[in-house]
Structures are given as C-alpha cells and as structure tokens.
Amino acid sequence: xxxxxEPELDELYKDLIxxxxxxxxxxxxxxxxxxxxxxxxxxxxxxxxxEVHFNGEVMADVGFEGRGCSLSQASASMMTEAVKGRTxxxxxxxxxxFARMMTDPDFQPxxxxxxxxxxxxxxxxxxxxxxxxxxxxxLLDLLGRRGEAQEEG
Amino acid sequence: xxxVESIRxxxxxxxxxxxxxxxxxxxxxxxxxxxxxxxxALVEYYExxxxxxxxxLHTLAEEATARYEEVREKVRRFINAPDKVSxxxxxxxxxxxxxxxxxxxxxxxxxxxxIVLTVMEHHSNIVxxxxxxxxxxAVLRFVDIDDEGRLRDDWRELIGEKTRLxxxxxxxxxxxxxxxxxxxxxxxxxxxxLVLVDGAQSVAHMPVDVQDLDCDFLAFSGxxxxxxxxxxxxxxxxxxxxxxxxxxxxxxxxxKVTLEETTWNELPWRFEAGTPNIADVIAFGAAIDYLxxxxxDAVRRHDEALTTYALDVLSQIPNLKLYGPRDPSDRxxxxxxxxxxxxxxxxxxxxxSYGIAIRAGHHCAQPLMNRLGVPATARASLYVxxxxxxxxxxxxxxxxxxxxxxxxxxxxxxx
Numbered sequence: 001x002x003x004x005x006e007p008e009l010d011e012l013y014k015d016l017i018x019x020x021x022x023x024x025x026x027x028x029x030x031x032x033x034x035x036x037x038x039x040x041x042x043x044x045x046x047x048x049x050x051e052v053h054f055n056g057e058v059m060a061d062v063g064f065e066g067r068g069c070s071l072s073q074a075s076a077s078m079m080t081e082a083v084k085g086r087t088x089x090x091x092x093x094x095x096x097x098f099a100r101m102m103t104d105p106d107f108q109p110x111x112x113x114x115x116x117x118x119x120x121x122x123x124x125x126x127x128x129x130x131x132x133x134x135x136x137x138x139l140l141d142l143l144g145r146r147g148e149a150q151e152e153g
Numbered sequence: 154x155x156x157v158e159s160i161r162x163x164x165x166x167x168x169x170x171x172x173x174x175x176x177x178x179x180x181x182x183x184x185x186x187x188x189x190x191x192x193x194a195l196v197e198y199y200e201x202x203x204x205x206x207x208x209x210l211h212t213l214a215e216e217a218t219a220r221y222e223e224v225r226e227k228v229r230r231f232i233n234a235p236d237k238v239s240x241x242x243x244x245x246x247x248x249x250x251x252x253x254x255x256x257x258x259x260x261x262x263x264x265x266x267x268i269v270l271t272v273m274e275h276h277s278n279i280v281x282x283x284x285x286x287x288x289x290x291a292v293l294r295f296v297d298i299d300d301e302g303r304l305r306d307d308w309r310e311l312i313g314e315k316t317r318l319x320x321x322x323x324x325x326x327x328x329x330x331x332x333x334x335x336x337x338x339x340x341x342x343x344x345x346x347l348v349l350v351d352g353a354q355s356v357a358h359m360p361v362d363v364q365d366l367d368c369d370f371l372a373f374s375g376x377x378x379x380x381x382x383x384x385x386x387x388x389x390x391x392x393x394x395x396x397x398x399x400x401x402x403x404x405x406x407x408x409k410v411t412l413e414e415t416t417w418n419e420l421p422w423r424f425e426a427g428t429p430n431i432a433d434v435i436a437f438g439a440a441i442d443y444l445x446x447x448x449x450d451a452v453r454r455h456d457e458a459l460t461t462y463a464l465d466v467l468s469q470i471p472n473l474k475l476y477g478p479r480d481p482s483d484r485x486x487x488x489x490x491x492x493x494x495x496x497x498x499x500x501x502x503x504x505x506s507y508g509i510a511i512r513a514g515h516h517c518a519q520p521l522m523n524r525l526g527v528p529a530t531a532r533a534s535l536y537v538x539x540x541x542x543x544x545x546x547x548x549x550x551x552x553x554x555x556x557x558x559x560x561x562x563x564x565x566x567x568x
Contacts, residue, residue: 022561044514045528069496
C-alpha cells in the first residue's frame, strides 16, 4: 500500500474542505431572536442545527451546531459563510444550485457558488451526498419554519 | 479440512478489483458473497425447470415443487427442528419477526402484558414490538448491557409473571456478543412466556439447534449465509403454530374459498401466501449444502481464530477504540470500532479507495449506538472466505486514513 493518498480521495477531500473541517467557521449560537432548523442523516445518526438571526429578509447572522463527518461539518461551515448577509431569496437559489451540483452529472459551476465548488467531487460518491447536503436541509427546514411563523404571526 | 484458499476459489466475486485493488470484503454481517454452486442453482432452475409450485400437474411443476420442498427439509435438519411444518419461508428475517408480531402477537398480547427485549437489538427486532405495544397497550422492557457489550444480569428481574414474550438476538450484528439464549429461554418458560430468537447472524456463523436452545421462534435470512437475497426463514415450535392466524392472505394459503368465507391451507403453507420465491429458496438449499460441506463447527472455529487475530491486530492501533466483548470464545466476528475523532463515514470512504468494504453507520441499531454514546461506528465483519492477510490490509488502511486526516483530527481533538 502506498503512503501517498489516493488521487481520487484528493478529488473528494479538497484542501478547502479539510480546512473547514479542521477549523469550522460560525460553529456557535447566534443572538436572539433567531430561527432554528434541523437536519438528520438516518444513515449515520449525524445531526446539524442551523441558526439564523434575521434582519428583515436579510440573514444577518448564521451559525450551526452538531456533529458529523468531515463533509457534513465542512459543508455546514462553508454554507454559513456563503449565506450570511444574503436575503432569503438569494439563500434559496444557493440551496438549489448546491443541490444541482450534488445530483446533476452535467452541472457546470456558474451559479456563483464560489468556494462551495470544492464539493463537486461528492457527486461521484452517492452515499456521501447526504453528508454534504445535511446542513442545507437544515437551512431549508429553517426557512420553512420561518415561513410558517410569519403566516401565523 | 478447512482450507480458506480453496473456499475462496468458489466465490467468483473475490476475483474482482475495486479502485484497482483486490477486493477485501469485510461487510458480511450486512450480506455474504455467494459461491458458484448457489449461482449455478439459480441459473439451473430458470434454464431447466422454472414452474409454479404446488398446483401444476406437469413435469416442470412437479420438479420445482420437489426441489422447493427439499429445501424445507434441509432447513429443518440444519437447525434440528423436530418437524418440517415448523419451517416457514419468508422474504427475510425482518418479515419473519413481523409475521410473529402479526400472526401470534395480535392474538396473544394484551394491555399490561410485557415484552422483554435487549438494547442491542437490530431495528427489525424492536420496531415490530413497538408497533404491537402501541396497538395493544403492552409494555416493552429492555435488558441493558455492560461496558463490554454483554447483557447485564437484570434480565433475571425483568422476566416475570407479566412477561408474554422475550425476543432477543443470539449474536449481535453490531458488537458480536453471543447471548445466553438457552438460560434466558428457561427463565421465560418458567413464567409461561415464549421466546423469539433473532438468528440473522448466529445461524450463519455457528451451529444452531432449536431444540437445544428451546426457543419458540427462530428468525433468520438466507443471504447472510451464502444464499441469495429474498429468502428468510421463520421456525415456529409445532405446538405454537396452531395458535397462529394467517399473516398474509390470498392464493396458495387457502384450502377452500367461497364468496363468503375461506378455510386455511395445511401448515406450513398457510403462512406462505402467493407464489413464493421459488428460485431463491432452491438456491438457498445449495448454500446450506455448501455450509454443511464445510461443517458449521469448522465455520465457527475459523471465525473464532480470525476474530482472535483481528482483535489482536486492531487493538495495537493507537487511538482505535473497539466495542464489544474482548474474549473471542463467546463472541461472533462482527467487530465495531472507531478511530479517534475520525468519523466512520470518512474512514469507510478512505478504506473503499483501497478496495476494502466495511460498514459505517448505526448498523440498524440506533438504541445501541445511543447506549454506547456514539452516533455511529465502523464495522468489519468476517466470514469463511476471509483470511489473515485481509485483516492486515484493513489495519494498514485504517492507518492510511489516520495519516490522511491526521492533523485534521488532531486540530478537532484539541478544539
């Protein structure tokens, strides 16, 4: 067995992903009032909670908590950086673009994903797609709850 | 004479490579690989005598019926059941347990009755009882485990006058633990309770004798013991069978049908509604022949020797935590572990890149994972065709993964 990492592994675990896994950004609660969304991966029991402090339609602060593998943790960390300061509509289009990148083999990265393009390699590992999208499902859950709260309010 | 190298030649899949490396298949607790004899039996059925059973008057139907029923007799002999009407074919062990929950549970479990389970059960031996308890008002009680993953003695207190059923695994799919089924069955019977044994792992890996265990139900799956997917077995003690109502209804399980009512077929066909999985049952017979050719005592000795070696090699890896009993003499060969802060999914992906197939996750035993205080573990599980060299490759692979994620894990451990 060679001591150099397999080239395919480097495609999956890009340096940027490992860096966010090593030092997760925004892994903390945000100030009240806040909305919380949850994601659960039934394959491994990993859980992520995403929190957003809204200023009108703008996601003024974003944080996350939870446990998981390198892909789920790095994805959560990079997601918080990507959506912080964005509007709900912008966040939704980013969620769509990220999901397309995970599932569409013909995906061309032209949707302003920026650093998130580090996750392109995941599409080749179908069982790991759930890891990479866990935080994004939590964010979708959060936006849904906010919508319900607004209707009730 | 047990010869791993000659056994390996019987399994075509072991010739393939994964990511350019020889396949190291260590996910046998999920499903085993199939010897050529099993694959040939499937092909032969479809090429030579494919027909529906128990009804046709023609030669093909008679041949298919005879071969299908021969397997019932093989299964009876394999688990030493007194009567072959006690052998019911299902799709898998999960369906076998559900059959008991429906066909026996719904007529025998009442509000306030207790069903005793263990925290190490597979979801398939928890969820059917949760559903039944919710419907009937019965109460579930769980036997706990100690730090090595062995059942605590508290089953002696938990099994009592209110107990109607004790349902437990004989060999844990996640920890390898072998449970003292016979002793527990004695206690259950003293209180008038019945005993269901989940044999999904044990029947594949050790001699299992239902008369010796003195169990009332035994559920297991063909695909974990070299057979094809889609065949499960439920053994039911003869005296209990008559107390059971049909589970699935329709064709094949009837005696006489009018527009108003139906009388049931003889046992065991009463519990095999519709056209069964004829081809796979027949090929399952070839798997039993293969295992009997090796001898289940020899299978167990091989598993035990390889588990001893694996526990020894793995315990020498720094930062690797092993779960389950340390003494190989009374445990199976499903070995759960975690490496430091490295997530089992990441470990599984790295090992796969070296051609090593393990399972990473909760092993359909989330309550057990909660009890152990981990979301998931990595699991290597062995079988007749595995050899020591593959354990060495696994150990090297784990250390490669540790190197690949090294500073990342260190940074997270410090944080």
